[in-house]
Amino acid sequence: MYEKFKDLLEEDFGIVYISAMYNVLNLLFVMVLVPTQVKQSQWMVLVILSLLSLSLLGVPIAKFLSKQVFVLLAGVAAMFLWAIVSYFEQSAAFIVGMLLPFATLLNFRYKYKTGMFYILSGIFVQLALLASQVKLTTQDIALSCVLGLGCALYLLVDRYWREKIRRHTQEVKVISLEMEKAKAKIAAAEKGFEFFLGRFVLQFKEPVSVMMGINNILQFNDTNPMRLDFMRRQFLTGQYLLSEFDQLVTGITQHLPNTRILSEPFNLDEVLVVVENRLSLARNESDLQCEVIFNNNAKQIVLGDKFRLSQVMLSLIDVVIEEYDSLSELNITMSADSLKLGDHVELKVTIFHNGQREDEISNEKPDKLSTQYFEKMFESLGYDLNFATLMIEQMESTLSISHDDAQGTYYNFVLFMPVAEDFTETGVDLVDQDVQKNWYGELLDIRILVVDDNKEACFVIKELLELAGAIVNIEHTGDAAVKTVLEGETRFDCVIMDLQMPNMNGLEATKAIREKYSKFDLPIIGLSINGIENQLLACLDAGMNKFSIKPFNIIDFIDFFQNALKNSNNPINKKLSPLSDEEALRMIKLPDGYDVDLALANLGGDKELYRSILDATLDEWHINIHQLQSALKRNDIHYARHVLSRFANNALMVGAVELDNYLRQLIFSLSLRSLDQDNEDINVLSLSVEIEDQIWQSIRVLKSIADALKR
Amino acid sequence: MLEQLRLIDLQEVYDCFGGNVVVVRKTITRVNEHFPAQWQELLESIESQNTQQIDVLAHRLAGTLLMVGASGFSSYLRKMSHFARDGNVPTVEMMKDSERYYDTLIREMNLILTKLDDQH
Numbered sequence: 001m002y003e004k005f006k007d008l009l010e011e012d013f014g015i016v017y018i019s020a021m022y023n024v025l026n027l028l029f030v031m032v033l034v035p036t037q038v039k040q041s042q043w044m045v046l047v048i049l050s051l052l053s054l055s056l057l058g059v060p061i062a063k064f065l066s067k068q069v070f071v072l073l074a075g076v077a078a079m080f081l082w083a084i085v086s087y088f089e090q091s092a093a094f095i096v097g098m099l100l101p102f103a104t105l106l107n108f109r110y111k112y113k114t115g116m117f118y119i120l121s122g123i124f125v126q127l128a129l130l131a132s133q134v135k136l137t138t139q140d141i142a143l144s145c146v147l148g149l150g151c152a153l154y155l156l157v158d159r160y161w162r163e164k165i166r167r168h169t170q171e172v173k174v175i176s177l178e179m180e181k182a183k184a185k186i187a188a189a190e191k192g193f194e195f196f197l198g199r200f201v202l203q204f205k206e207p208v209s210v211m212m213g214i215n216n217i218l219q220f221n222d223t224n225p226m227r228l229d230f231m232r233r234q235f236l237t238g239q240y241l242l243s244e245f246d247q248l249v250t251g252i253t254q255h256l257p258n259t260r261i262l263s264e265p266f267n268l269d270e271v272l273v274v275v276e277n278r279l280s281l282a283r284n285e286s287d288l289q290c291e292v293i294f295n296n297n298a299k300q301i302v303l304g305d306k307f308r309l310s311q312v313m314l315s316l317i318d319v320v321i322e323e324y325d326s327l328s329e330l331n332i333t334m335s336a337d338s339l340k341l342g343d344h345v346e347l348k349v350t351i352f353h354n355g356q357r358e359d360e361i362s363n364e365k366p367d368k369l370s371t372q373y374f375e376k377m378f379e380s381l382g383y384d385l386n387f388a389t390l391m392i393e394q395m396e397s398t399l400s401i402s403h404d405d406a407q408g409t410y411y412n413f414v415l416f417m418p419v420a421e422d423f424t425e426t427g428v429d430l431v432d433q434d435v436q437k438n439w440y441g442e443l444l445d446i447r448i449l450v451v452d453d454n455k456e457a458c459f460v461i462k463e464l465l466e467l468a469g470a471i472v473n474i475e476h477t478g479d480a481a482v483k484t485v486l487e488g489e490t491r492f493d494c495v496i497m498d499l500q501m502p503n504m505n506g507l508e509a510t511k512a513i514r515e516k517y518s519k520f521d522l523p524i525i526g527l528s529i530n531g532i533e534n535q536l537l538a539c540l541d542a543g544m545n546k547f548s549i550k551p552f553n554i555i556d557f558i559d560f561f562q563n564a565l566k567n568s569n570n571p572i573n574k575k576l577s578p579l580s581d582e583e584a585l586r587m588i589k590l591p592d593g594y595d596v597d598l599a600l601a602n603l604g605g606d607k608e609l610y611r612s613i614l615d616a617t618l619d620e621w622h623i624n625i626h627q628l629q630s631a632l633k634r635n636d637i638h639y640a641r642h643v644l645s646r647f648a649n650n651a652l653m654v655g656a657v658e659l660d661n662y663l664r665q666l667i668f669s670l671s672l673r674s675l676d677q678d679n680e681d682i683n684v685l686s687l688s689v690e691i692e693d694q695i696w697q698s699i700r701v702l703k704s705i706a707d708a709l710k711r
Numbered sequence: 712m713l714e715q716l717r718l719i720d721l722q723e724v725y726d727c728f729g730g731n732v733v734v735v736r737k738t739i740t741r742v743n744e745h746f747p748a749q750w751q752e753l754l755e756s757i758e759s760q761n762t763q764q765i766d767v768l769a770h771r772l773a774g775t776l777l778m779v780g781a782s783g784f785s786s787y788l789r790k791m792s793h794f795a796r797d798g799n800v801p802t803v804e805m806m807k808d809s810e811r812y813y814d815t816l817i818r819e820m821n822l823i824l825t826k827l828d829d830q831h
Contacts, residue, residue: 439729452774453771454775455745456745456774456778457774457778459741460734460778463734463737463738464728464734498774529773529789550777551778552778553726554728554729555726
């Protein structure tokens, strides 16, 4: 309790408390000490005056209410007092009744003036008592005066002392600011790490980030928004904040010699977010139409002071919002004309509004010479514009305002912000990665046709293949590719084919090429940005040797091509001996669960028979899998079991050992479930996905075995 | 203190290009030069609600983006392509997202090129 009271006294509201208590005590003093002297008709006046003074307690209460609610209450109180006091025609009490609400309202802007109002109101209370013909003894008056003088003295001392503390704060507290944090920072700075003042500020939220940052450094912690607003206004009068901010920075740099105040790279989008937040508040508070436009060039990573830029923007917006009550539209355009990277981005900020000041409407219009008019405005508009101007000056720029009654007002400033260049944290050294360079020349004199409607893709693939020594031709459509391969003079060693192309797609083109050239005569690699299962199968069915997902990888391609070349019937491969069946099977790297040797042994080592069984099995499975899908879809477990048995019958014969096991277990499990008629918990969907996955995987492997043996 | 590249996976580009910085640079330069015009073409087709054209262009741009390691943006355009293939025109929300991607991509490509210019 004591700590809380002490806090209240120490902060700005302490003055208000003291003056309020002064008035209350004054009245209580009179009412307690001299009750007998008060006539019955005058009691009402005293009660009203007491209520007035007690209403001052509304000030501390107001700190926990919203500003709007408090002003509303004050207004209601004023009306109530007006009515009562008018009834008794007590002129002195009337004046007091009018003064107090005014004093309360003014409290939010001018602390010391408010304090003086309270003192004055106290005097009026005394005058009212005198007017009511209450006879006070000399001691009563003396005690009352002591109370009044005490309060006045407190105000004076407080003001003097606070100023002194502030001056000290800049010199002393900065050094010892939040010592625990500061020590850590200093330790980091001494080790050569960079110390960034902005981090303090970054901890706080807009719209009072800078003020809160500094407040916090000066240990004015508070989270009550109304009080913060009050403090903000106190801090932002004139150049106070700026000088304090500068001295803060100077203090840190002086006392921490190893410290550098950095301009941290930031994205202008971050400023935009702050500005947008402020504008959305404005939109909610009024029907203001606000729009912010950033052109693309403005969205750069630049070096600079994000908070300062944000504050400039916010202050200007506040000027516009506060000063132009008839504002109908507020447009902010931020653009950067220059995109010269490694240099400076010239950031031009223009705030335009088409509203008019109220005084322009009601009063005589000012001189058209805008400069003079706005110079005058700079003085009178108070902290927001002044603050923005000085902030901009600190960023070595100027704020200019142009005004035309017919068109509106433009606030312009131009900042030069260096583009952030260093971005080594990409995790990649932007140099040749020599370790992979051994692929150069690996495709020497190999003729490759690249078919892709995407010119950028063709460009990249051509560049890479040429580095590898290949001779590259390019076609952008499937039909052109077919014509080149089938009718052209060049005999290609490989075709790289995009799948999705206008007119004739890659699959159609491959099928057309395959009518003349087999997989072993001319390898075709399918390229697509979609890696879906169906596409893979479609590619293999169409006759492609391999399917790759973009982007094109030169190392993978060379690996593939060299393997393909070994199996190729292409004349270029004359020097290479053809692979045996065993070698071909080894090349495809059979996964676990497949035993071709076992399958061959079961067939007496007859490879031709095995090959024909494999082909027949694959054909049958393609049909069976659709039957299985439809059976599972209609929850026909009995038929699904039947189809699965067909798969199982062939699986072992072609060497798919694990699939055989899996299917037999599954069939057994389904048999048990179908016997239990009440069992409803068969998750058909997940079962379907699992079975299909297993079978498709087997189909792929068996197809690769079949291809290898067809060679 | 320095910003990470958010859209472009430069390591992936290097891997695909066999570690050759010259091709990396050439590719990014080329995409950086041509992408804005192609993007504009896509926007125009969206404005004219030509879904067939949107499909083709978005798909093509998606392929281009994979070349510079912007797989996230590429995936986004692929979705747009599929969306258009079903006869739908991209929504305002989709376009807002894609504009954000676009701005970031251009900025990151410029940053990489600036860095490469400094080094060579």
